[in-house]
Amino acid sequence: MHTVKVDGRVERGEQTRRQILLRAAGIASVEGLEGLSIGRLATELEVSKSGVFAHFGSKEELQLATIRAATKIFVTQVVEPALAVPPGADRLALLLGGWLDYSERRTFPGGCFFAAVQAEFDARPGRVRDAVAECGRRWDELVQETIRAVPGLVVEPAQLAFELIAFLETANARSVLHDDPDAYARARTAVRHALDRATRRP
Template identity: 55%
Template sequence: MSEQLTDPAGTADGRIRRGDRTRRLVLGRAVDVASVDGLEGLSIGRLATDLSMSKSGLIAHFGSKEELQLATVRAARAIFAQTVIEPALRQPPGLGRLRALLDAWLEYSSDRKFPGGCFFARATHEFAARPGAVHDALAAVDAEWLALIARTIGEAQESGEVRSDVDPEQLAFDLAAYLDSANLRSLLIGTFEVYDQARAAVARRLEECAA
C-alpha cells in the first residue's frame, strides 16, 4: 500500500515564487507606462489588458491604485540605482566618481531606459503639487539623489579635487538642473543634441570648481 505524500511548504514556496514573478512582470510594464503617461495613467484594468492577465489577479497583488503607484515608484528607484548609482559608486571617491555619476544619469536618460525619459522627472512634475503618499515617496527619492551628489562633491573636496569654498548643496542643485533640462528638452523638441550641451555645461561647471 503506497502513501500519498504532500509538500505544503513546497507548494507555498512555489506560489510565492510565482507571485514574485507576476509582480516583477507587472511593475516592469508599469514603469514604462508611467514614464510616458504618468502614474495617473496606470490602472489595474490597463495593465491587465496589456499583459493578458486577470484584473482580480492584479488586485490581489496591489489592492489599490495608490499601492500600485507606490510599488511602481519603488521599482523605478531600484532600476535607477542599478543603472546609475551602483556603477558610479564602484569608482574611487573623488571627482572621477562625481563625473561617473553625472555621465551615468545622462546615459540613463538618453538611452531611454524608460520610454518617456527619466521616470522621476515625469512623475515628479505630475505629483509636485499634490500632497499624499505618492508625492512623499517621489520627494524622498529626489532628496536622496541630490544628497548623493552633494556627498560625492564633499568627498572630492576631502581629496583636494574640488575647492573648499564650494557649497556642495548648491553645486548639486546646479548640476541636477543641467541633467533635468536635457531630459525635458530631448522629449519636448525631439533631439538628443541637448545631452551634449548638458555634458558641456557639467564639464564647465566642474572645471570652475576644481581645485
C-alpha cells in the same frame, strides 16, 4: 545538506509582480502615475484583473510600488556603478554620466521616470507625493555627498549640486519634449565645464 524547496507558485507570483511593475513604470514615465490602472495593466500583460489587484489592492499601492520599482532600476543602473569606484572626481563624473546615459538610452520610454512623476505630484499632498519627494531628496543628497569628496573644491557643494542636476534635467526635458538630438551632448559639456570651474583656484 538540506535543499531549500522553492514554491513554484510563489516564484511565478513574484515574476508576475515584477512584470507588472516594469510595465507600470514604463507607462508612468510617459503618462504619469495617474495613467496607471489595474484593469489596463491586466489587459496589456494578459493576466486577470483580480490577479493584479491581489498584488496591490489599490491604485495608490500600485503607484507606490511602481515608484519603488523604478528606484531600484535607477540605483542599479546609475548609483551602484558610481559607488564601485573610490570617492572623488571620477565617482562624481561617473554618477552624472550614468544619469545622462540612463535617460538617453530610454531605460523608461518617457525619459527619466522621476522627472515625469515629480511634475505630476509636486503640489499634491499625500503618500505618493511624499514618496516622489523622498526620491528627489535622496538623489540631491547623494550628489552633494559625492561632490564633497572631490579634492580641491572651490565652490559650495549645495550650489554645485543644484547646477549639475539642472543640466541633467534640462537635457532630459529637451530630448523628450523637443526631440533635441544635441541635448545630452550639451549637458555633458556643461557638466564638464562646471566641474572644471569648481576645482580651479583663482
